[in-house]
Amino acid sequence: MVTLVLPRLLDTAGTTRRSASMVERNVAALKSVYWLLLISGFVEPVLYLLSIGFGVGRLIDGIALPDGRVVEYAVFVAPAMLAASAMTGALAETTFNFFGKFKYQKLYDGIIATPVRPFEIALGELSWAMVRGSAYSAAFLAVMVTMGLTTGGRALLAFPAAVLTGFAFGSAGMALSTFMRSWQDFDLMASAQFTLFLFSGTFIPAEVYPAALRWLVEVTPLYRSVHLLRDVCVGGGGWWGLADVLYLLALTALGLTVASRRMVGLLYR
Amino acid sequence: MSKCLVVVGGHRYGRPVTSAAPLIRARGLVKRFGDFTAVDGIDVEVRPGEAFGFLGPNGAGKSSTMRMIGCISPPSGGELRILGMDPVRDGPAIRARLGVCPQLDNLDPELTVQENLTTYARYFGVPRSTARRRAAELLDFVQLTERADSRVEPLSGGMKRRLTIARALVNEPEIVLLDEPTTGLDPQARHLVWERLFRLKQQGVTLVLTTHYMDEAEQLCDRLVVMDGGRIVAEGSPRALIEQHSTREVLELRFAAESQEAFAGKLDGLGERVEVLPDRVLLYVTDGDAALAQVEARGLTPAAVLVRRSSLEDVFLHLTGRTLVD
Numbered sequence: 001m002v003t004l005v006l007p008r009l010l011d012t013a014g015t016t017r018r019s020a021s022m023v024e025r026n027v028a029a030l031k032s033v034y035w036l037l038l039i040s041g042f043v044e045p046v047l048y049l050l051s052i053g054f055g056v057g058r059l060i061d062g063i064a065l066p067d068g069r070v071v072e073y074a075v076f077v078a079p080a081m082l083a084a085s086a087m088t089g090a091l092a093e094t095t096f097n098f099f100g101k102f103k104y105q106k107l108y109d110g111i112i113a114t115p116v117r118p119f120e121i122a123l124g125e126l127s128w129a130m131v132r133g134s135a136y137s138a139a140f141l142a143v144m145v146t147m148g149l150t151t152g153g154r155a156l157l158a159f160p161a162a163v164l165t166g167f168a169f170g171s172a173g174m175a176l177s178t179f180m181r182s183w184q185d186f187d188l189m190a191s192a193q194f195t196l197f198l199f200s201g202t203f204i205p206a207e208v209y210p211a212a213l214r215w216l217v218e219v220t221p222l223y224r225s226v227h228l229l230r231d232v233c234v235g236g237g238g239w240w241g242l243a244d245v246l247y248l249l250a251l252t253a254l255g256l257t258v259a260s261r262r263m264v265g266l267l268y269r
Numbered sequence: 270m271s272k273c274l275v276v277v278g279g280h281r282y283g284r285p286v287t288s289a290a291p292l293i294r295a296r297g298l299v300k301r302f303g304d305f306t307a308v309d310g311i312d313v314e315v316r317p318g319e320a321f322g323f324l325g326p327n328g329a330g331k332s333s334t335m336r337m338i339g340c341i342s343p344p345s346g347g348e349l350r351i352l353g354m355d356p357v358r359d360g361p362a363i364r365a366r367l368g369v370c371p372q373l374d375n376l377d378p379e380l381t382v383q384e385n386l387t388t389y390a391r392y393f394g395v396p397r398s399t400a401r402r403r404a405a406e407l408l409d410f411v412q413l414t415e416r417a418d419s420r421v422e423p424l425s426g427g428m429k430r431r432l433t434i435a436r437a438l439v440n441e442p443e444i445v446l447l448d449e450p451t452t453g454l455d456p457q458a459r460h461l462v463w464e465r466l467f468r469l470k471q472q473g474v475t476l477v478l479t480t481h482y483m484d485e486a487e488q489l490c491d492r493l494v495v496m497d498g499g500r501i502v503a504e505g506s507p508r509a510l511i512e513q514h515s516t517r518e519v520l521e522l523r524f525a526a527e528s529q530e531a532f533a534g535k536l537d538g539l540g541e542r543v544e545v546l547p548d549r550v551l552l553y554v555t556d557g558d559a560a561l562a563q564v565e566a567r568g569l570t571p572a573a574v575l576v577r578r579s580s581l582e583d584v585f586l587h588l589t590g591r592t593l594v595d
């Protein structure tokens with residue numbers, strides 16, 4: 001029994017360590033130019049919140065939540081901006097940067113000659129993306145609490161939910177990136193991302209769409225993330241939040257599996 | 270200088286002296302890419318402490334073989350054991366004990382020279398302080414200490430190559446795989462690399478290298494296989510291969526004419542063998558000077574003459590009818 005279980009446990013430790021070495025590499029590669037890029041990822045959702053949340057909010061008396069409560073428009077929009085920021089932060093790292101390292105720098109070609117395996121590269125890159133994404137989420141939550149758009153207690157709960165959102169988008173983005181042939185393909189992805197950003201119940205409740213369209217919107221990952229984060233930050237969603245969590249966990253697992261399978265095929269030629 | 274000797278291969282003392290078990294053993298090893306067979310059933314054995322070479326022209330299947338040995342390319346057929354393990358099942362465990370210098374440098378462009386070594390060491394789980402110490406020693410070993418804080422991209426080709434070789438040593442590997450370690454380097458840079466590899470060999474590290482330079486193979490390899498079209502066409506020590514497949518000396522004749530062919534016919538009966546190249550005729554003989562006297566006695570007046578010892582190039586030419594580097 002011990003001999004059966006022990007190697008597995010040891011391997012888990014090994015996987016963790018080898019993924020961490022990938023993260024370490026990214027920390028070492030962190031140079032000054034990068035910081036500007038990092039800051040832009042935080043500023044963007046705050047600008048949206050200020051311009052739309054408060055700007056448009058001034059024209060609207062309030063907005064009704066599914067449970068009937070009416071809240072200020074900014075309160076409604078802020079959790080969606082949090083979700084979008086978690087999505088953008090994770091995607092930036094696992095799509096554009098990941099693709100560049102994979103196809104142009106040939107970084108992973110060097111790494112596979114070590115004991116680090118493709119799955120561990122994927123996990124390491126995703127974890128690194130989440131270091132970045134989590135920093136955005138924490139900063140944005142701080143802004144929300146300061147502006148009175150949520151409470152401190154809710155923000156503490158919202159943080160892991162935002163991190164989970166990042167993991168789901170990060171791993172899905174990485175999986176998609178393994179299918180990309182050139183930078184042009186990323187234009188498509190950017191369009192898809194922007195469409196999600198506009199229509200995932202971010203600025204208007206999904207309830208206003210016709211039934212067929214609404215169904216389509218509700219299965220998208222950003223909708224589920226917005227739904228979850230709005231639940232946590234504002235309340236009123238009930239047990240549906242649990243479904244969102246399961247959905248995002250499943251997406252994370254699926255993305256990682258597809259990404260590492262594809263990497264095995266592409267790297268171990 | 271002597272400090273460098275401690276850098277690599279501390280493990281070798283633990284190796285039983287009596288054991289001649291091969292570190293690498295391939296039987297009927299095959300690599301296919303779609304319908305194309307790049308490696309066509311080769312048998313290879315590499316023993317502890319030897320420097321083993323794959324000599325062959327471009328496209329012979331050398332890199333494909335090296336990648337399979339490096340456990341980053343699954344064999345399409347045959348049997349392969351490395352350090353007694355199966356490369357497909359035990360890839361990470363084998364790779365932990367290998368050092369790899371691939372044909373094309375894939376250094377990390379976002380890191381400095383030194384960070385390239387320390388970061389790579391971390392992939393092997395080498396503790397941070399050890400990684401730093403080893404990086405410093407290895408930079409000294411490949412004479413790059415002055416460039417420690419430089420990025421990779423401004424380095425010359427020779428420097429990048431040396432850094433890649435240093436990187437292959439951060440985990441104190443038992444076997445170092447070098448795919449064309451000096452291709453594209455100028456003569457001076459090549460000699461520096463050879464000198465470092467020779468030193469590794471002296472430390473008891475097993476070297477496996479590929480090359481299409483016969484002088485490189487002769488300089489570095491205890492034993493080699495000549496590859497062509499995915500197959501092994503000859504095997505042995507450089508000396509033995511030359512003795513077996515060529516004569517002691519070669520008389521090179523260049524005739525001042527459009528075609529060397531016309532003159533080749535007039536050399537019948539001289540030497541063991543005649544090879545006609547586009548620009549010269551090679552006469553395989555035991556005594557080059559004596560043969561030259563005979564050529565002149567026949568009234569032939571070559572424009573240029575060279576008497577030299579046989580090399581692996583001649584072995585390759587004899588075995589395949591083609592020159593090694595075109």
Ligand SMILES: Nc1ncnc2c1ncn2[C@@H]1O[C@H](COP(=O)(O)OP(=O)(O)O)[C@@H](O)[C@H]1O
Pocket residue numbers: 269302305306307325326327328329330331332333334
């Ligand atoms: N990934 C690949 N896909 C298809 N063909 C390949 C691939 N790698 C190598 N080949 C082909 O296999 C043959 C042997 O290549 P290689 O092993 O690189 O030879 P060498 O290293 O001796 O020059 C070449 O004809 C090459 O084009």
Ligand SMILES: [Mg+2]
Pocket residue numbers: 328331332333372448449
């Ligand atoms: Mg090659």
